[in-house]
Amino acid sequence: MLSLYPEIEPYQTHSFARETLTDGTQHQIYVEECGNPDGIPVLFLHGGPGSGCRPQHRRYFNPEKYRIVLFDQRGCGRSTPSGELRNNTTDFLIADMEFIRQQLNISxxxxxxxxxxxxxxxxxxxxxKDKVSHMILRGTFLGRKKDVDWVYAAGGASTLFPEAWHQLVMDLSETDRERPLSTYFSHLTSGDENVQLAAAKRLDLWESTIVTLRDHEFIVNDDDTPGPLAHSRIQLHYALNDCFIAPKPILNDIDELRHIPTSIIHGRYDIVCPVQQSWELTQLWPEAALIILPLAGHAAGEPALVDALVRQTNLIVEVTK
Structure with a gap:
């Protein structure tokens, strides 16, 4: 079974200034480059929304063969302002990706x-579509309201983890317990820092509980830093707005993607993003390769997922020789 490549450090980092907000602040996008400057360019896209990149994200790629580009999406990680919601939508993130490609002179x-x-x-x-040579996707999330509700409304993941769901909603009204997103978002954006942090920690505990079925001990982040708060604010900002893609559902545009060689890796027991989403996608897009891992969940660090993902990055090296 393959494991992650050894730890590496960036050979170059960037802070790209984007548009100025009404109060004079600017979105600054953190970007790093690792591996071989002359290697196959790959862009790592972190989850969330709101999570940010971590050092292990560099390690899915052979550093001798890949030019590995990672960036923290708006308001995430080392991008600033932390947790900023203004000018933070899917279209802005797509524009940032294309800006990064151009700035780094990647064809x-x-x-x-x-x-x-x-x-x-x-x-x-x-x-x-003409700027993408290959895609490797894991745990497909189609961003529809029903996909959001699976995680954040009663009747979805809550039926598999009722005790953890109870911890999330027990202090809410009966009405809010059915879909607690709006209430939690109001807490995260309130003027009371204690209320904000308490809400972020409860959300973090819920998400940590459902992310993998492997035995582990769930530890809530006790560090009073903006990290978990920014993550939760951004995540619910997107969730409450149908991920800003409702007018253009992904499944409506498969013909725009059909020519791109794509592998989709999905854990059979992914509770966050059920495998049904990858199945629906590949029913319309049979050219994409769907690999369902029988004993894996959602977390990218699970051994079976690491093995499958590294095999796919190695395969691209082989076919591009």
């Missing part, structure tokens, strides 16, 4: 994304 690149990262890859590819 075409591989897109590698899981969960929300897969959504963003698909949305970018249908707009810039």
């Amino acid at each position: 075409t690149w591989v897109l590698f994304g899981g969960s929300w990262g897969s959504t963003l890859a698909l949305c970018y590819a249908r707009e810039y």
Whole structure:
């Protein structure tokens, strides 16, 4: 079974200024490049929305063969302002991706994304289909209201983890318990920092609980930093707005993607993004290869998922020799 490549550090980092907001602040997008500057360009797309990139995300790719580009999406990770919601929609993120490609003088690149990262890859590819050489997607998330509700409304993942769902909604009104998104978002954007942080921690605990079926101990982040708060604010901002893609459903645009060699990796027991989403996608797009892993969940770090993802990045190296 394959594992991640060894740890590496960026050979170059960037902070790209984007448009100025009404109060004079600017979105600054953190970008890093790792591996071989002359290698196959690949863009890693993190999940969330709101998560940000981490050092292990560099390690799915052979650093001798790939020019590995990672960026923290608006308001995430090392991009600033942290947790900023203004000018933060899917279209803005797609524009940032294309801006990064141009700034780095990349003609075409591989897109590698899981969960929300897969959504963003698909949305970018249908707009810039001639700029994408391959895609590797994990745990497809189609961004529809029903996909959001599976995670954040009663009757979905809550039926598999009722005790964890109870912890999330127990202090809410009976009405709000059915779909607690609006109430939690109001807490995350309130003027009381204690209320904001408490809401972020409860959401973090729920999401950590359902992300994998492997035995583990769930630990809530006790660090009073903007990280978990920014993540939750951005995630619910997108969730409450149908991920800003409702007018252009992904499944309506498969013909724009059909020519792009694509592999889709999905854990059979993915609770966050049920495998049905990848199945629906490939029923309309049979040219894409769907690989269902029988003993995997959602978390990209699960051994079976790591093995499958690294095999796919290695395969692209082989076919592009």
